[in-house]
Amino acid sequence: MQAKRVTFGGTALPLALLAPQLAVTVVFFVWPAVQAVITSFQREDAFGLKTEFVGLENFRDLWADPLYLESFGTTMIFSAAVAVSALVVGLLLAVLVDRVSRGAEIYSALLIWPYAVAPALAAILWAFLLNPSIGPLTRLLRVLGIAWNYNVDGTQALILIVFASAWKQVSYNFLFFLAGLQSIPRSLLEAASIDAAGPWRQFRTIVFPLLAPTTFFLIVVNVVYAFFDTFGVVHATTGGGPGQSTTLLVYKVWKDGFIGLNLGSSSAQSVVLLVIVIALTAVQFRFLERRINY
């Protein structure tokens, strides 16, 4: 990590300039994370009077807990569904907007609205549309002969939170795909046209490969979003239920720690999530470095 060639002298000033950032980071980021790691190796007795070191026992308990494993599975299905649907719809809309010569500005302006809506608000909007008794979409489904009640049907509850979470992410993906598409040289596509390649063939052989870096970057971002930014979606609507069907990992870590007051288990869950973020960030940065080298 290089500095400028021409620099200023002195040590006190730069340290003072860094102090606010470092103080907040150490007090509210690093120290709590260290605490989480320490607590994950400890267990409190029933009265909270003393704590003892129990090694990996909290992790072993998690591994043996069917509810935790179920929550892991739910989170995987949820993340895959959110990422895939948001990417496919975002790409489709971006390709179409890229094709039109008139109105592209208006279309993009309208398509970025959902990005500004908080995940929890998005969830409340969708929960209203799909409200079991009065939701307009529920009525539509009833006409189609589908009984919709996400309060009792776990799969439907999962579909609800996938819709709410993916909806907002479509806007994000759309913007990045559109930027990617607009950076593809027109001459390439014109050459393909002259060679009589149809739109689908152009897309498959030229556009999609050139979008690969954008797509890969977006996959990571979408998975991170689905894993860590969707607490509000669950908390504002399904509360993890019915049963355990929408208990995502971030919701469970909050519920077990904050409501259940099971510190050891919640901390162990935090550490598992920590490992997942570190892995995802590492992937993202490796990829970014490679992109910069090209």
Add this chain to the structure above:
Amino acid sequence: MVGGRLGSRLLVHAILIVGIAVMLTPIWLAFVVSTRPGSDFMTGDFPLWPGPDFVKNYRTALIDGQPGAGLQPVGHMLWNSLVMALVIAAGKIAISFISAFAIAWFRFPFRVAAFWIIFITLMLPVEVRILPTFAVTASLGLLNSYAGLTIPIIASATATFLFRQVFMTIPDELTEAARIDGAGPLRFLVDMVVPLSRTNVAALFIILFIYGWNQYLWPLLVTTEPGYETVVMGIQRLAQSASEGSPYWHLVMTTAILAMLPPIAIVLSMRKLFVRGLVETEK
């Protein structure tokens, strides 16, 4: 992809219009509901156009509340959200700007260590350290305060890296010229670096304002009294009571529209800057 016949062009427009209609349906219907009395969509056909109660509902939500149903006016929640979003955006920019300045223009001991400590924050979202962060915040007496809502999430690796990248593009000749003119580092910061980074600051401000406004988990942890609730997390209790059967969906949706209006307005009015900020922060 280039050209295309009239028929296929019309088809593309048709698909786009349908797609956009679907994307905007949740917002449109929320707006419709927010302009009608609560009884309008309990039975019969669902209305698709706004009704007569626009002023009444927004007045109730903002100022009067619905005391019988335990619905407080949300004016103060909007205010809390605004304070929180502005302080987070301005604070993140300020502390990241000076950090990046220190890292770019000075060589001092622990420089690389400082860089890595800031980098680590990327890997520690609140969600993975909920309890201990809450404990630290509580022990510092920051619960139920604007300081508690903002300071613990004000560090930003992304903003620091972004500014560092911007600074690396500022030519060394400028620094040399400033030094020859006898300007010290702080003078150089204020007179040169700040003006040169103005567009980046503005673009980043939009992204961070939306980030701050849309916070959910952190205000939920830090506010144990209603006085400091933000609108994005406070609306959840309204929605809960409405989905348990109380006839106040129209007020929930009125609040929802109020809660999404500021970020949407900012994105739309500064779209070019917003897109630029988004692409830059993710690089």
